[in-house]
Amino acid sequence: MEKWNRLLGRRSRREKIFEEFNAAKKAPIWGFFVLIAVYIVGIIFVNKTSASDGVFILSGQAISHRSITGAISSVCNLCLVMLVVLYKRPGFYVSILALLSAFPSLIIRIIHHNFTVLPGIFTNILLLIVICVIFRYINKSDRFQQRMRDQALTDRLTDLPNRFAVSEMTEGLVQKKEPFAIAVMNLNYFKNINSAIGQQSGDEALIQLANRWQKLADEGATGTNDFLATLNGNEFSVIIRDYASEEQLRKSVESYADALKEKIVIDNCDFVLSASIGYATFPEDSKDGETLFDYAYSAMIQAKKTDHSGCICRFDESMLDDSHAMEVESKIRRTLEEDRFFFNLQPQFDMNHKLRGFEALARMKDENGKLVSPGEFIPVAEKAGLVDQIDHKVLISATAFIGEMVQKYHTDAVLSVNASVRHLLQTGFVDEIRDALYSSGLPAEQLEIEITESVMIDSVEKAIDCIHQLAELGVRIAIDDFGTGYSSLSYLTSFPVDVLKVDQSFILKMHSGEASKQYVAAIIAIGHVMNFRVVAEGVEETDQLDDLREIGCDYIQGFLWGKPMSPEDAAKLIEQETSGSGGNNPQPEQQIVNHS
Numbered sequence: 001m002e003k004w005n006r007l008l009g010r011r012s013r014r015e016k017i018f019e020e021f022n023a024a025k026k027a028p029i030w031g032f033f034v035l036i037a038v039y040i041v042g043i044i045f046v047n048k049t050s051a052s053d054g055v056f057i058l059s060g061q062a063i064s065h066r067s068i069t070g071a072i073s074s075v076c077n078l079c080l081v082m083l084v085v086l087y088k089r090p091g092f093y094v095s096i097l098a099l100l101s102a103f104p105s106l107i108i109r110i111i112h113h114n115f116t117v118l119p120g121i122f123t124n125i126l127l128l129i130v131i132c133v134i135f136r137y138i139n140k141s142d143r144f145q146q147r148m149r150d151q152a153l154t155d156r157l158t159d160l161p162n163r164f165a166v167s168e169m170t171e172g173l174v175q176k177k178e179p180f181a182i183a184v185m186n187l188n189y190f191k192n193i194n195s196a197i198g199q200q201s202g203d204e205a206l207i208q209l210a211n212r213w214q215k216l217a218d219e220g221a222t223g224t225n226d227f228l229a230t231l232n233g234n235e236f237s238v239i240i241r242d243y244a245s246e247e248q249l250r251k252s253v254e255s256y257a258d259a260l261k262e263k264i265v266i267d268n269c270d271f272v273l274s275a276s277i278g279y280a281t282f283p284e285d286s287k288d289g290e291t292l293f294d295y296a297y298s299a300m301i302q303a304k305k306t307d308h309s310g311c312i313c314r315f316d317e318s319m320l321d322d323s324h325a326m327e328v329e330s331k332i333r334r335t336l337e338e339d340r341f342f343f344n345l346q347p348q349f350d351m352n353h354k355l356r357g358f359e360a361l362a363r364m365k366d367e368n369g370k371l372v373s374p375g376e377f378i379p380v381a382e383k384a385g386l387v388d389q390i391d392h393k394v395l396i397s398a399t400a401f402i403g404e405m406v407q408k409y410h411t412d413a414v415l416s417v418n419a420s421v422r423h424l425l426q427t428g429f430v431d432e433i434r435d436a437l438y439s440s441g442l443p444a445e446q447l448e449i450e451i452t453e454s455v456m457i458d459s460v461e462k463a464i465d466c467i468h469q470l471a472e473l474g475v476r477i478a479i480d481d482f483g484t485g486y487s488s489l490s491y492l493t494s495f496p497v498d499v500l501k502v503d504q505s506f507i508l509k510m511h512s513g514e515a516s517k518q519y520v521a522a523i524i525a526i527g528h529v530m531n532f533r534v535v536a537e538g539v540e541e542t543d544q545l546d547d548l549r550e551i552g553c554d555y556i557q558g559f560l561w562g563k564p565m566s567p568e569d570a571a572k573l574i575e576q577e578t579s580g581s582g583g584n585n586p587q588p589e590q591q592i593v594n595h596s
């Protein structure tokens, strides 16, 4: 039957689905025409020059037309081979046609006793054989690859695409920037059904349901373009495209829930199933396919919590607190256990582009090697009481690194490390800093601790005491993200601050109007009155730099002059500075190297 379908050009459901994936991986159509054009031009040239006694003049040397005919005809042959390799069947037909069409003129020439074309005939015959062999081989290996791919992307029980297929599909849509939604559907109480009627009948129920939902998707009864998949056992997912509004999307999701209202009959027993459904949309909820899937999953869990007999929930950020945070927390714990936290260094410069120092920024990769942003893991680590361990790891490894640089290059670069409130307020914090200085050999005045204004809310007295102790050690203090938090000037007078770091949100807004620029100017002026140096964070554009120069900023930190970089790249920058070629540093690429 499958053979007949293929002969009649009918595609099976699965073939249609996987066609979408493969479409993206085909060679571009313009290449097909370029190869044909090169071939035609080449053949015209060969035909004209093979009989000509003309010459080209190259660098004063005469080169006969005939001597380059061979090279051009090789290029033509290569074009035909490329057509078959890249464009398979259409390429094969075009190549065969091109080769066969050359034979009549060659044969006519032989009839007219022009035997110089004999090598051409042999080459054409040889090429015909080569092209047929290549085509046959490609066809075979393509079919094999296709079969393997289909198997890897298909759920054996329901014959629907599986979780991998969902990942591939979402990746493709994200790349194309096409809006879509992912819904995760979990059948309620399915374990009970399995134990009541047995695993085999349970499987039969899943197959019936998969067919019913697939029919819904195939017939377009949901009003949207849907891609249904099985995740595992009683969990399904649908990727929904081409919806005009949130209402239409909601209706499409509801039609899957409604389809469950009709009973399923197995061994003459009637079953009515229900599902908890959660969904999230691209690009609104996340711009990353896997994260979006996690969000849809969180929404499904929320739906289950809300009503065990079937409920639909759209993702919203409050749902992250539970499931996503738990997931991030377990990633943090695993990374700490395996000692895989590492750091990047982002350079800070004075306004003449002379290196002032670096801020150490914690970095973490998940088990797939993908970077997790500190904006995501630091708040979770703070809540879970793990942030001091991350701070400690960064402190020890970054001070060791800059200490080494001091020994090697006698650099006076300052190292800034972030200290979370929780960490700062711990009893042993000052001792930890003292130990880090001692073991790294880094001079105290080259270490700067960045704290945020929120320490003043949590425990003012303890914070002031700790900061005084740090100052006694000779360590500098910077107020990070200044202007975003507590923003009371009174506390600034109560302890020995050295640096104010103006938050990047103010730098970003500077261009929105004179008032925003004056706001930054006021922060800088206040800082100077209090004898602090001011660092502007997040400087990305030359205009921002010019404005900051004009209003008297002391230092800048931002992508314009330096992204966070690996310690290896930071070492090169220090070497350049200390060898006197500083002030014109090349923009280092962001490169993440595990330095743990």
Ligand code: C2E
Pocket: 346, 360, 361, 362, 363, 373, 374, 375, 378, 387, 390, 391, 394, 418, 419, 420, 450, 480, 481, 504, 537, 538, 539, 540, 557, 558, 559, 560, 564
């Ligand atoms: P932060 O301490 O204010 O660090 C500056 C952040 O701004 C860094 O983000 C840096 O990559 C980013 N940045 C710098 N220049 C630019 C720019 O020109 N454009 C843009 N768009 N961004 C820029 P990152 O590395 O993602 O860190 C985010 C936050 O996570 C940090 O903000 C800090 O609060 C926290 N963090 C990072 N490492 C640590 C750590 O070791 N301990 C603690 N407690 N917090 C950390």
Ligand code: MG
Pocket: 359, 418, 450, 480
């Ligand atoms: Mg910072």
Ligand code: MG
Pocket: 480, 481, 501, 503, 504, 537
């Ligand atoms: Mg900051």
